[in-house]
Amino acid sequence: MALAIAPSAADQPPSIALVQVEDVTVEDTWHVAGMAGTGSNTVVADRVIVPAHRTLDMGGFLAGAYATRHEGEPRNAVAVASMLALTVVAPMLGMARAALDLTLATSARKPMSLTVYERLADSPSVQLAAVASLVDTAQLHAYRAADDLDHAAAEARQLTVAERARIRMDTAVAATRSREAVDPLVSVSGASTFALTNPLQRIWRDLGTASRHGVVNPDLGREIYGRSLLGIAEQPTFII
Known part of the structure; x- marks a missing residue:
């Protein structure tokens, strides 16, 4: 599935095209610090002709105009x-x-290096309540967004622009709070966290990369939501 942008309509939503696998090549370009397992390499389609019945207008798709034979x-x-x-x-x-x-599991059994503390949990400097609250905050925002989607689907209606703008904000908050929660955790256990055998360093790298995906850009999320709250119809992106 590829996005096709017409040179004459660069400012318009692209078309979605279904391309046969044998018509494309894959370039090994995905060499990254985080999310290495996604295999998000570059797919090249050179002068591939796609018939109209294998295309879909992304603008209509985003507006809920699905190409389906199944009504209701x-x-x-x-x-x-x-x-x-x-x-x-x-x-x-x-x-x-x-x-x-x-x-939490490590804190209950690992001593703190260069101190008298036999367990990390014994040190007053190991504060995890704020981190747990950040994790909860991320989940609460994401679940509110999911509820908005579920309720609209149950009513067989499209979300309003204002509702979609808030979901964009909620997802940005969820991504940012998740990253903020993990950052201090890698410091609790010290430098040993960064051993390649330690899953925490992988989570730190993966989350640091994933939380910077364009669709959860916090600055853009604030702009989209702020414009909506102020009643401004123009938005900086059609992906809302």
């Missing part, structure tokens, strides 16, 4: 941009929660 399916009314933003956030919630669980 509630999930066909889901705002796809909002739903896709949540799918990006979902693994971040899991990573943040896993990082907290790993640190």
Whole structure:
């Protein structure tokens, strides 16, 4: 599935094109510090002709005009941009929660280097309540966004622009709080956290990369939501 942008309509939403695998090549370009396992290499389609029946207007797609023969399916009314933003956030919630669980387990058994503390948990400097609150905050925002999507789908209606703008903000908050939660956790256990055998350093790298995905850009999320709150119709992106 590829996005095709017409040179004459560069400022318009692209078309979605289904391209046969044998018509494309894959360049090995995905050499990254985080999310290395996604295999997000460069796919090249050189002068590939795609018939009209294998294309879909992305602008209509984002507006809920799905190409389907099945009428009355509630999930066909889901705002796809909002739903896709949540799918990006979902693994971040899991990573943040896993990082907290790993640190709690380590704190109960590992001594603090160069101190008298036989367990990290014995030191007043090991404060995890604020971190746990950040993880909860991320989850609460993501779950509110999911509820908005579910309720609209149950009513077989499209979310309003204002609702979609808030979901964009919620997903940005969830991603940012997840990253903020993990950052101090890698310091609790000290330099040993960065051993390649330690899963916490992988979570730190993966979350640091994932939380900077364009669809959860916090500055853009604030701009989108702020414009909506002020009643400004023009938005800086069509992916809302």
